[in-house]
Amino acid sequence: MFDQAESFVTADGRTIGSVMMEMKNITLRFGGVVAIKDISFDVREGEIRAIIGPNGAGKSSMLNVISGFYHPQEGEVWYKGARRPEMKPFEVARQGIARTFQNIALFEGMSVLDNVMTGRLNHMKSGILSQAIWYGKAEREETENRAVVERVIDFLEIQHIRKTPVSRLPYGLKKRVELARALAADPKLLLLDEPMAGMNVEEKEDMSRFILDVNDEFGTTIVLIEHDMGVVMDLSDRVVVMDYGKKIGDGPPDEVRNNQAVIDAYLGVAHD
Numbered sequence: 001m002f003d004q005a006e007s008f009v010t011a012d013g014r015t016i017g018s019v020m021m022e023m024k025n026i027t028l029r030f031g032g033v034v035a036i037k038d039i040s041f042d043v044r045e046g047e048i049r050a051i052i053g054p055n056g057a058g059k060s061s062m063l064n065v066i067s068g069f070y071h072p073q074e075g076e077v078w079y080k081g082a083r084r085p086e087m088k089p090f091e092v093a094r095q096g097i098a099r100t101f102q103n104i105a106l107f108e109g110m111s112v113l114d115n116v117m118t119g120r121l122n123h124m125k126s127g128i129l130s131q132a133i134w135y136g137k138a139e140r141e142e143t144e145n146r147a148v149v150e151r152v153i154d155f156l157e158i159q160h161i162r163k164t165p166v167s168r169l170p171y172g173l174k175k176r177v178e179l180a181r182a183l184a185a186d187p188k189l190l191l192l193d194e195p196m197a198g199m200n201v202e203e204k205e206d207m208s209r210f211i212l213d214v215n216d217e218f219g220t221t222i223v224l225i226e227h228d229m230g231v232v233m234d235l236s237d238r239v240v241v242m243d244y245g246k247k248i249g250d251g252p253p254d255e256v257r258n259n260q261a262v263i264d265a266y267l268g269v270a271h272d
């Protein structure tokens with residue numbers, strides 16, 4: 001289905017475009033531990049791409065390679081048709097890649113609004129001096145940034161808590177604020193590290209709906225890691241399956257679900 005076509009429309013009416021990111025033969029080692037072994041896969045514009053696998057499979061490591069936090073010893077990362085040189089995470093962010101973290105990384109003492117505003121930092125170009133004396137450009141920039149943030153806050157239905165310090169929020173809402181902050185950066189590619197971890201069923205349903213809405217409304221391409229298999233199969237267009245650092249499956253959910261190597265990995269069948 002995904003092999004040759006430049007772009008196509010899925011059964012649910014969404015347009016999946018051409019390849020946006022390609023991971024080519026990525027190998028990442030930590031001393032003697034090989035976290036990722038020679039893995040290749042691509043991400044297409046507009047799709048929701050999941051990376052799954054048992055604990056320690058290398059999923060977070062892969063997300064960290066995409067976000068520029070880890071640099072693989074071997075392999076290449078291609079983004080928008082060009083090989084990406086080794087970059088720092090903030091440089092990767094400037095290319096339109098935003099992320100959320102497995103363990104929420106918000107400023108607990110700050111309000112929801114201020115936390116979401118920090119998502120705009122990469123878009124703030126005017127210097128401290130111009131901001132301090134508040135002339136034209138800085139004012140325009142501030143107004144623009146506020147407008148984007150307000151739109152995201154509306155979209156994710158967190159208006160009622162915009163003034164609340166994050167430390168007072170329940171877990172599910174914190175996760176939503178983290179999504180809001182990532183979205184405020186106006187990313188082309190959004191990386192979600194276990195967006196439903198620790199959530200109850202209702203919170204998971206809400207988060208699933210928001211992820212689908214973000215993809216639909218903003219056309220944001222999404223790569224997510226998630227342990228809840230039901231959620232992954234419902235949300236994703238394609239799934240990469242990792243086990244012990246290797247890729248053991250890659251394809252649409254139905255195909256992956258019936259892949260014997262994947263079934264064995266999840267049932268804990270012994271490896272040679």
Ligand SMILES: Nc1ncnc2c1ncn2[C@@H]1O[C@H](COP(=O)(O)OP(=O)(O)OP(=O)(O)O)[C@@H](O)[C@H]1O
Pocket residue numbers: 030033034035053054055056057058059060061062
């Ligand atoms: N910073 C690091 N230093 C040393 N080893 C690491 C580091 N990060 C990950 N590893 C190792 O790399 C392997 C893959 O870890 P990783 O966290 O990527 O897996 P994961 O699939 O995300 O696991 P989980 O589902 O438990 O979060 C593991 O053996 C882990 O111990």
